[in-house]
Amino acid sequence: MPKLIRLTRWALAALVFAFPAAAPAQGKPADNTQAERQQTQPYNNAPVWREVRKEGQEYVTTVKGRETGVLVQSAGETWRQIRNGPVTVWGGFAILIVVAVLAGIYFSFGPLKTHDKPTGRLMPRFTQFERWAHWTSAISFCVLAVSGLVMLFGKHVLLPVTGYTLFGWLASLLKNLHNFVGPVFLLSVIVMVPNLVRDNLPKSYDFNWFAKAWAMFARNEHVPSGRFNGGEKAWFWGCVVGLTLLSAVTGLILLFPNFDQTRATMQLTWIFHAISALLFMLVALGHIYVGTIGVEDAYQAMRSGYVDETWAKEHHEYWYNEMKSGARSAAGGAVPAGAPRAERK
Numbered sequence: 001m002p003k004l005i006r007l008t009r010w011a012l013a014a015l016v017f018a019f020p021a022a023a024p025a026q027g028k029p030a031d032n033t034q035a036e037r038q039q040t041q042p043y044n045n046a047p048v049w050r051e052v053r054k055e056g057q058e059y060v061t062t063v064k065g066r067e068t069g070v071l072v073q074s075a076g077e078t079w080r081q082i083r084n085g086p087v088t089v090w091g092g093f094a095i096l097i098v099v100a101v102l103a104g105i106y107f108s109f110g111p112l113k114t115h116d117k118p119t120g121r122l123m124p125r126f127t128q129f130e131r132w133a134h135w136t137s138a139i140s141f142c143v144l145a146v147s148g149l150v151m152l153f154g155k156h157v158l159l160p161v162t163g164y165t166l167f168g169w170l171a172s173l174l175k176n177l178h179n180f181v182g183p184v185f186l187l188s189v190i191v192m193v194p195n196l197v198r199d200n201l202p203k204s205y206d207f208n209w210f211a212k213a214w215a216m217f218a219r220n221e222h223v224p225s226g227r228f229n230g231g232e233k234a235w236f237w238g239c240v241v242g243l244t245l246l247s248a249v250t251g252l253i254l255l256f257p258n259f260d261q262t263r264a265t266m267q268l269t270w271i272f273h274a275i276s277a278l279l280f281m282l283v284a285l286g287h288i289y290v291g292t293i294g295v296e297d298a299y300q301a302m303r304s305g306y307v308d309e310t311w312a313k314e315h316h317e318y319w320y321n322e323m324k325s326g327a328r329s330a331a332g333g334a335v336p337a338g339a340p341r342a343e344r345k
């Protein structure tokens, strides 16, 4: 049956093409209707636009280029509903829930502390190069996250407060910032990752870490790990490598629309970009929590590059043993004069 319909359509189209005179007969009632409509509802061309909108219908236009004949692309409406529906609503709730859970962990259990007193002897943990690459990634990521959140939620959360003028200015500033900082973030991750791959390779004891991770936060229990624990390794491969790749590649497709991409390609790319970026932000909230207030003195590791031996022993025992036994060389060489010394709080 469908074959027959298609054939008929082709035949009809051929007919109209061959005998334009024939079409008026068909069109005549519509023209009349259109003319009548102009009388009763001037400028209301709804039937015309309904015709134009017909799924995948491509019309003739003098504008050269891909899909220029598609005046109204219906899939655009589907994209708009996904953007303003599940992506905005579920994405927004997910961020609020993660922030609430982290606040709950902090106010219920407090920061993770070492059991023993700091020795005052510091151990190099991150080289200057590693810290520079990290903070370039961290700062550019935060700029991308904030500007992305304003583009997604700004009109619901900020616009009612700022009003149109300020919001318009802010949103366009942040959109441009997003476009320029995106490549910086990607480059900084490309620079940061190779150096850290070796210490993020999975080890059997990582499974033990995952099994006991909750007890570590809830009961301040000690769980041995290598230079990076199971959680950091999952962050590294899942987010720093995986989600950077997905959000950056889709970001570049959106940033350079001059490769003849169709609207459908851009809409699908946007959906992957938004979802991968939201997932990245959700997990990064956990990383930032642990890297600032969640684990005492963790911040120092990436700030100064040094940690106290007690901290190293209690949080990364196998790495501590390797460093002490000389099985591996110190990342940053001797402790420089004036390096900060950990004080017991």
Ligand code: HEM
Residues within 6 Å of the ligand: 125, 134, 137, 138, 139, 141, 142, 189, 196, 200, 227, 228, 232, 233, 235, 236, 240, 284, 287, 288, 290, 291, 292, 298, 299, 300, 301, 302, 303
């Ligand atoms: C404000 C945001 C951030 C803060 C405060 C922060 C803090 C930290 C701290 C304190 C450490 C050291 C943890 C340790 O000694 O084991 C660390 C490690 C690390 N951070 Fe961040 N970070 C932030 C954002 C980011 C972002 C956006 C990325 C990547 C895109 C990132 C990637 C890493 C990596 C790869 C490590 C090493 C751990 C591993 O390789 O598994 N960080 N961060």
